[in-house]
Amino acid sequence: MLIALVGIEAASQQLGTYRVVFRDKGPGVFLPxxxxxxxxxxxxxxRAIERRKKVLPPDSLVTIEDAPLYEAYLEDVARSGGRILLRLRWRNYAVIECDGATADRLRQKPYIRAVEPTSALLRPQEHSTWWLAxxxxxxxxxxxxxxxxxxxxLPSLHALGIAGDGVLVGLIDTGFRWRVHEALRSRHVVAERDFIQLDTNTANEEGDPANQDNHGTAVFSVVAGWYxxxxxxxxxCASFLLAxxxxxxxxxxxxxxxxxxALEWLEARGADVVNISLGYGVFDSTEAQYNPSDFDGRTTIASVAVEEAVRRGMICVVAAGxxxxxxxxxxxxxxxxxAITVGAVANAQLEIPRFTSRGxxxxxxLKPDVAALGVNVRTTINASPLGFGVGSGTSLATPIITSCVAALLxxxxxxxxxxxxxxxxxQASSASEPNTAIGFGVPNVYRSALQWGIVCSPPIIIPQADSVLVGIAATSLTPITSAELTIESTGRTEQIRLGSAGNLHFVRIPRQGNDSLRLWFMLSDxxxxxxxxxxxxxxxxxxxxxxxxxxQRESINAIADSRMQESAPLTQSGIALPLEQPYLPIPQRWVGMRCAVFDLQLRTRAIVTVPLGAERVxxxxxxxxTYLVRFENSDGGIVSHLVLVY
Structure with missing residues (x-):
């Protein structure tokens, strides 16, 4: 299996104004x-929100397209020599003025998708019609x-905290130089075994060709990379076995x-899913050759082994070739x-490359079963500890599907x-018309997960001064209507209704003498x-x-502090304030306070830390x-006001 790495295309030297298209709106989760x-x-x-209500559903009034361009990106563009002329939120780009050399430098920035002269047409991003849904x-x-x-x-499941945690993924390949690459060396590799040299080192050894472990390392990085x-x-976040x-x-x-x-070893170690980016069709002249009729899934050594592994419950994801x-x-x-056999598509328009093997x-x-991107797939390369490149082949489409399986599991x-x-x-792109090139097409694992049932994140536990925040992220095909937490501790059982903030469901409970809890969640849509x-x-x-x-803990705290329905003591009153002087008295004898401001749709407008000794804010x-203003002290007490600002 040859992986072709390609370099970054050289930029033109045209002077003038340019569109700089960014890859994202910066770090962080877009949740209420x-x-x-x-x-x-x-x-x-x-007024804009009220107008949108006429044509948009309540959960789509504010979208990530409304978010401003990430300021740190703009500042870096300016430092690099670009003068910001226009900022366009909906399609996430800026128009700048710079020379051609600056445009070349900007194209190398990892957060920039494209830099193009404004004389060019800005085509609709057709690739978004499939996967940006x-x-x-x-x-x-x-x-x-x-x-x-x-x-x-996959990013939709990542946003719910689902990235393979608790799943044991096996990979069978040419070798793995994972210990020295910055994107791989911190991954959780449980065990590795070399079935050629018969030892536990899967990286290159004496006698191996210099590029022996290139293929396997690149494949591994598509599943496990983190840089x-x-x-x-x-x-x-999965755990890995390497063969x-x-x-x-x-x-x-x-x-x-x-x-x-290797399949027997992986199955015995408890692997849930195995990636096989290898194939066998033509052998050396000294070897007996298979007849074309032997590729029926029941004859070859490799295919029979895969069938035996799947019969024992281990999922095998195999490159089509x-x-x-x-x-x-x-x-x-x-x-x-x-086997889940994987073909390749060339781009987000789902064009089919000639190289992908057909059934x-x-x-x-019918084979293959599904497909994924197999042209210019981002991988590590073994040239250096920070080497990255792109490669092509069904070998690299396969670990994308293996990742989907890990997320589903x-x-x-x-x-x-x-x-x-x-x-x-x-839930794949060609589900209604499967074919022998890409099978049922490119799947959407997020929709697959929702189709099966309510999707939940791992539990969230955040200790605080005298309390602990407990919760999960969860979503379904229809809104979650109820979320309950059951806690067992020191012989007693307590059921607590959780508050909600978008897909996040939380409660703050007091910390007591027993530090250990046994808990579970019940959710319904x-x-x-x-x-x-x-x-x-x-x-x-x-x-x-x-x-x-x-x-990040900070993101969870911000959401919970601003939106969570509390079970703490609560008093409420109404008050009116002039817009010119919107000063609100602070509850007496309270210290260590936060003040949160919401509109009547319970969207956060501001969070203010109240200075010690202040009498008003x-x-x-x-x-x-009309706004809801909530004061919260360090003991968990809450006072809220319905405030009319006139």
Whole structure:
């Protein structure tokens, strides 16, 4: 399997004005109450919101397109020599004035998608019609790896804290030089085994060709990579088992035997899903050759081993191969009936590259099953500890689908191999018209997860002074109508109704003598109910912070502090203030306070920390109207006012 790495295209030297298109709106999650959400709200006048209500559903009145361009990006553009002329939020670009050399430098910035002269046409972003329909942007700084993941809906699950945590992923390949690359060396590799040298080192060893482990390392990085602004893998929070079975200097049946041995090893270690970006069709002249009729999924060593692994519950995701556009170019083990066989698409318009192997199999079955981006996929390269590049082939489309499987298994751990494949196919781009080039097409794993049931994040535990914040993120096909937490501690059981802030469901409970809790969640969307976890419970310590992979404590606190429905003592009163002097008295004898301001749609307008000793606070309100103002002290007490600003 040859991975072709391509460089960055040289920029033109045209002088003048340019459009600088950014990749995102900066770091952070776009959820109600988050900093990015509040920034978007501040861009909109009340009249604009009221007008939008005539044509938009309530949950779409404020979108990420409304958020301002990320100021740090603009400042860096200015420092690089560009003069900002226009800022366009909806399509996330700025018009700048600069020379051609500056435009060249800007094209190298990881946060910039494109730099083009304003004399060029700004085409509609047609690639968004498939994959930008996702409900949530991801929380990570994906850099150039965004498109390959967004095409399959993975950032939407990342935004819910689902990135493979608790899933054990196996990879069978040419070797893995993961310990020295900055994007891989911190990944959780549980074990590795070399089935060629018969040891536990899967990186290059004496006698290996210099490029022996290039292929496997690149494949691994598409699943596991973590280097913000350059590469984020599809399931970076999973655990990994690595198996080296392929000798790139030859093509022998011994490698099929090694693959079969690796599958047995991975299955015995408890792997949930295995990535196989390898294929066997033509062997060295000294080896016996398969007949075309042997690629029926039941004959070759590799395909029979895959079937045995799947029969035992381990999902096998296999590359379709790069043997071209003729029919019946699917070889082993991609021909295995129970494998999830992966073809390639060339871009977000879902064009099909000539190299991707076609079905049907020798016995007439449809293959491949699904497809993912297989051209210019962002990967690591072994040239240096910070080497990144792009490569092509079904070898690199396959780990994208493996990432989807890992996310599905984290979201719904009881899924079987057959159910996972069916879910991926049912929400794919060609589900109504599958074909022998890309099968059912490019899946949307976020929609697949929602189709099966309510999707929940890992539990969230945030210790505070005298209390602990407990919650989860959850979403469904219809809004969550109820969320309850059950806690068992020191022989007593307590059920608590959770407050909501977008997809986040929280409660603040007092910290008591026993630091250990046993807890679970019950959620309903009015049609479906889910217990989380499905069986048993989560065992947590109230002194330990527990967050979904990649989430920031500060973002969760901001959302919870501003939006969560509290179970603490509450008093409420009404008051009127002039717009010119909106000073509100502070509750007597309270210290360590925060003041939060909401509009009547419970959207956060401001959060103010009240200085110690202050007797009143000026509300940062610039428009007349009615607001809910909430004071909260360090003991958890709350006083709220319905404030008319006239």
């Amino acid at each position: 109450g988050s900093a990015l959400y509040r920034a978007a709200e501040r861009e909109l006048d009340t 996702q409900e949530q942007p991801g929380p990570y700084r994906y850099g150039e790896s965004l498109e390959q993941l967004a095409m399959v809906g 913000p602004d350059s590469l984020i893998g599809g399931a970076p 080296k079975t392929e000798n790139i200097a030859s093509e022998r049946h011994l490698e099929e035997d090694a693959l079969a041995a 790069n043997s071209g556009d003729a029919p019946q170019t699917i070889f082993a083990p991609a021909d295995a009936p129970s 049907p199999t020798a016995d007439g079955r 984290e979201a719904h751990p009881t899924l079987t191999p057959a159910q996972v494949r069916e879910l991926l196919q049912s 009015g049609q479906r109910t889910r217990r989380h976890p499905v069986t048993d419970a989560f065992y947590v310590r109230t002194s330990d912070t527990l967050l979904p992979c990649g989430w 000026r509300l940062p309100i610039e428009q007349r109207g």
